[in-house]
Amino acid sequence: xxxxxxxxxxxxxxxxxxxxxxxxxxxxxxxxxxxxxxxxxxxxxxxxxxxxxxxxxxxxxxxxxxxxxxxxxxxxxxxxxxxxxxxxxxxxxxxxxxxxxxxxxxxxxxxxxxxxxxxxxxxxxxxxxxxxxxxxxxxxxxxxxxxxxxxxxxxxxxxxxxxxxxxxxxxxxxxxxxxxxxxxxxxxxxxxxxxxxxxxxxxxxxxxxxxxxxxxxxxxxxxxxxxxxxxxxxxxxxxxxxxxxxxxxxxxxxxxxxxxxxxxxxxxxxxxxxxxxxxxxxxxxxxxxxxxxxxxxxxxxxxxxxxxxxxxxxx
Amino acid sequence: xxxxxxxxxxxxxxxxxxxxxxxxxxxxxxxxxxxxxxxxxxxxxxxxxxxxxxxxxxxxxxxxxxxxxxxxxxxxxxxxxxxxxxxxxxxxxxxxxxxxxxxxxxxxxxxxxxxxxxxxxxxxxxxxxxxxxxxxxxxxxxxxxxxxxxxxxxxxxxxxxxxxxxxxxxxxxxxxxxxxxxxxxxxxxxxxxxxxxxxxxxxxxxxxxxxxxxxxxxxxxxxxxxxxxxxxxxxxxxxxxxxxxxxxxxxxxxxxxxxxxxxxxxxxxxxxxxxxxxxxxxxxxxxxxxxxxxx
Numbered sequence: 001x002x003x004x005x006x007x008x009x010x011x012x013x014x015x016x017x018x019x020x021x022x023x024x025x026x027x028x029x030x031x032x033x034x035x036x037x038x039x040x041x042x043x044x045x046x047x048x049x050x051x052x053x054x055x056x057x058x059x060x061x062x063x064x065x066x067x068x069x070x071x072x073x074x075x076x077x078x079x080x081x082x083x084x085x086x087x088x089x090x091x092x093x094x095x096x097x098x099x100x101x102x103x104x105x106x107x108x109x110x111x112x113x114x115x116x117x118x119x120x121x122x123x124x125x126x127x128x129x130x131x132x133x134x135x136x137x138x139x140x141x142x143x144x145x146x147x148x149x150x151x152x153x154x155x156x157x158x159x160x161x162x163x164x165x166x167x168x169x170x171x172x173x174x175x176x177x178x179x180x181x182x183x184x185x186x187x188x189x190x191x192x193x194x195x196x197x198x199x200x201x202x203x204x205x206x207x208x209x210x211x212x213x214x215x216x217x218x219x220x221x222x223x224x225x226x227x228x229x230x231x232x233x234x235x236x237x238x239x240x241x242x243x244x245x246x247x248x249x250x251x252x253x254x255x256x257x258x259x260x261x262x263x264x265x266x267x268x269x270x271x272x273x274x275x276x277x278x279x280x281x282x283x284x285x286x287x288x289x290x291x292x293x294x295x296x297x298x299x300x301x302x303x304x305x306x307x308x309x310x311x312x313x314x315x
Numbered sequence: 316x317x318x319x320x321x322x323x324x325x326x327x328x329x330x331x332x333x334x335x336x337x338x339x340x341x342x343x344x345x346x347x348x349x350x351x352x353x354x355x356x357x358x359x360x361x362x363x364x365x366x367x368x369x370x371x372x373x374x375x376x377x378x379x380x381x382x383x384x385x386x387x388x389x390x391x392x393x394x395x396x397x398x399x400x401x402x403x404x405x406x407x408x409x410x411x412x413x414x415x416x417x418x419x420x421x422x423x424x425x426x427x428x429x430x431x432x433x434x435x436x437x438x439x440x441x442x443x444x445x446x447x448x449x450x451x452x453x454x455x456x457x458x459x460x461x462x463x464x465x466x467x468x469x470x471x472x473x474x475x476x477x478x479x480x481x482x483x484x485x486x487x488x489x490x491x492x493x494x495x496x497x498x499x500x501x502x503x504x505x506x507x508x509x510x511x512x513x514x515x516x517x518x519x520x521x522x523x524x525x526x527x528x529x530x531x532x533x534x535x536x537x538x539x540x541x542x543x544x545x546x547x548x549x550x551x552x553x554x555x556x557x558x559x560x561x562x563x564x565x566x567x568x569x570x571x572x573x574x575x576x577x578x579x580x581x582x583x584x585x586x587x588x589x590x591x592x593x594x595x596x597x598x599x600x601x602x603x604x605x606x607x608x609x610x
Contacts, residue, residue, distance in 0.1 A: 018444040029460045141584035146577040157567045253451035
């Protein structure tokens with residue numbers, strides 16, 4: 001168990017180092033001189049050289065990489081051109097919205113996806129199953145921002161039940177009630193991911209229900225519902241756990257769009273704004289943080305999977 | 316199972332193998348029908364569209380659906396129906412482009428990695444590294460480097476599917492390598508190139524057809540997202556994503572502008588998913604597992 005965790009940690013570290021090279025290279029691959037981006041086109045050659053020297057950009061590329069890594073390890077992700085602040089604090093300012101949005105979304109995804117998938121699997125082949133599966137496939141084919149725009153149109157503009165955009169911090173006026181700002185965005189973001197988990201729960205429950213131990217349980221006369229909850233569902237849940245990493249990545253991609261639709265002050269919208277404002281160091285910093293998070297999540301999923309399913313160890 | 320005595324029987328053709336399962340399943344047939352309509356829109360747009368998609372008419376700005384303009388008009392008085400029809404061209408272009416990009420890059424990487432394990436391990440690690448970037452972030456990063464354009468959208472979205480395609484092909488090719496007939500051919504002295512052409516690639520066609528339909532579907536959603544964020548196709552080119560990006564500003568005044576382009580994206584992606592599902596179910600069970608349960 002521990003040796004596996006250690007091995008996985010090593011592999012994750014290697015992937016992270018390789019990814020960091022790509023993220024570092026990103027800023028050097030953008031056409032145009034980063035100094036001119038920072039100073040504007042009116043800068044004199046002397047000014048440019050001076051800034052180039054202060055930033056260490058006249059050093060060999062390998063030295064620059066290690067300087068960057070060293071700074072990152074000390075919590076220095078660089079400086080935002082637009083916000084004129086350290087990037088880490090810019091990210092921290094946008095983190096609350098994104099973390100809350102992701103958490104609420106995951107609650108929706110699990111609350112909707114798992115039970116509905118379970119129902120579809122137990123009624124396998126029925127009209128209900130076909131209807132639910134069809135609906136899930138439809139939800140997976142809908143652009144997230146389109147759902148979001150309709151949510152705004154119906155629940156904010158027409159019915160006036162919920163706010164259409166923005167999110168004041170929980171620490172501001174309104175307190176916990178400010179969570180209502182995240183209701184429509186989280187439901188929007190949950191739709192395609194709940195559909196994915198629904199399909200996955202259904203498929204893995206059907207797989208497990210064909211196994212021998214389930215037949216044995218039925219033959220022993222255990223009540224059908226207990227077979228479903230104790231023998232099929234528990235094993236099927238493993239597949240859902242293993243899909244968590246994949247869902248996390250999908251969530252990040254879709255959050256970029258959803259936060260833009262609902263004008264939420266989150267990390268996803270920060271990326272889009274930074275692209276439009278040519279604030280490239282911020283993009284670099286955010287991508288690094290997201291990749292680290294993603295690799296950590298995947299590592300935890302892999303290790304916990306081993307923990308939950310002792311059979312994996314035998315293979 | 317085939318009769319062993321019937322050696323002379325030709326293998327069932329691709330058409331019989333693949334059109335059959337589609338015809339047998341009504342929902343898949345529906346998917347095919349929707350796709351045919353989209354193709355028809357793209358090919359015959361000038362014949363079908365009632366108006367010039369970029370003709371301005373200030374007098375009829377933002378008019379709701381009416382007998383002259385079935386889908387209404389936008390903020391410049393352009394006919395929405397005509398723009399929806401012309402946008403099918405962009406949808407097909409991006410879909411085909413992304414599929415071709417993913418196959419042309421992913422298949423060689425996968426096959427090569429399976430055949431030459433040492434270098435393959437390294438290549439697959441590189442694919443793992445690319446997979447650490449969420450697809451839209453990868454696409455946005457590439458757009459920043461390459462600049463926004465239709466061709467670059469295709470590359471940016473395609474890069475995300477290079478990885479999945481390479482992974483699937485790698486898994487399949489590894490399995491094919493172990494098949495007795497491939498080993499037999501190798502032990503008889505077949506060259507690697509011949510092995511790939513004769514035994515590996517033909518067996519990859521069916522699973523890649525399945526993969527292609529899913530990639531095509533997800534490419535529609537990816538392209539729409541890039542267009543919506545303003546970093547995809549230039550705004551003067553009609554595309555469903557661009558239409559939605561503009562419609563967003565008139566969401567309460569002209570909700571119909573939101574409905575029709577969005578519906579086209581949903582129908583196209585849904586149709587491709589239906590077809591992909593039907594094709595996957597037809598697939599050899601040994602190869603099917605490569606796609607995972609959720610795709």
